[in-house]
Amino acid sequence: MSLRHALLAALSQGEASGYELAKRFDVAVADYWTATPQQLYRDLERLEQDGLVQARVVEQTRRPNKRVFTMTEKGLEELRAFGRRPSKPPAMRDELLVKLQAADRTGEPETLIEAARARAARSAQKLIRYEQLRDRLLDGRSEDEYLRNSDEVGPYLTLMAGREYEQLNISWAQTVIETLERRRTSRPDAD
Numbered sequence: 777m778s779l780r781h782a783l784l785a786a787l788s789q790g791e792a793s794g795y796e797l798a799k800r801f802d803v804a805v806a807d808y809w810t811a812t813p814q815q816l817y818r819d820l821e822r823l824e825q826d827g828l829v830q831a832r833v834v835e836q837t838r839r840p841n842k843r844v845f846t847m848t849e850k851g852l853e854e855l856r857a858f859g860r861r862p863s864k865p866p867a868m869r870d871e872l873l874v875k876l877q878a879a880d881r882t883g884e885p886e887t888l889i890e891a892a893r894a895r896a897a898r899s900a901q902k903l904i905r906y907e908q909l910r911d912r913l914l915d916g917r918s919e920d921e922y923l924r925n926s927d928e929v930g931p932y933l934t935l936m937a938g939r940e941y942e943q944l945n946i947s948w949a950q951t952v953i954e955t956l957e958r959r960r961t962s963r964p965d966a967d
Contacts, residue, residue, distance in 0.1 A: 780819055780823055781855065782809040782811070783820065783823060784823070784851050784852075787845060787846065788852075789931065793844050795813075795842070797816055797820070798813045827848060828850055829845045829847055830846055831844065872891050886960075888952070888956055889956050892952040892956075893953060898945075899943075900946060903939065907939075913926075
């Protein structure tokens, strides 16, 4: 998958400026696709050159003018073609897992405990944002009602995945912390 497909998916929710897309990425897409604002703007330019999006200038008072992007019919067809292709299995690249793999040789459990605490804290903060987004999407409806009747179920389904991912991160980090602390205090050769 390329950033272009993630951008097209974000634009399928409606027109947006580059800044608004960056915010959408930060709130809704960050767990399954990350990109810097510079990457977003660069790929938006490429999408425009390829005819997959079009931009219009919105004049603003007291602020610089902004470019607002919408997906073209060609962009929608690209997104549909992407949706029909088989998905590749996800690849996990996690620095903390590499460090934990070597934990028995490095002898620095405190560093790993702090890293796990930081991971749990980040995940807890994301969960707060996800719960706020969930409340906005549900808008007083039950989850079951939303999933049955909403015009757009995709954003909610990806939100569900993000919430479960962060809940799993918190649970896993707590297990790491408890295990390393217990081993540190129970081993005679512990630091």
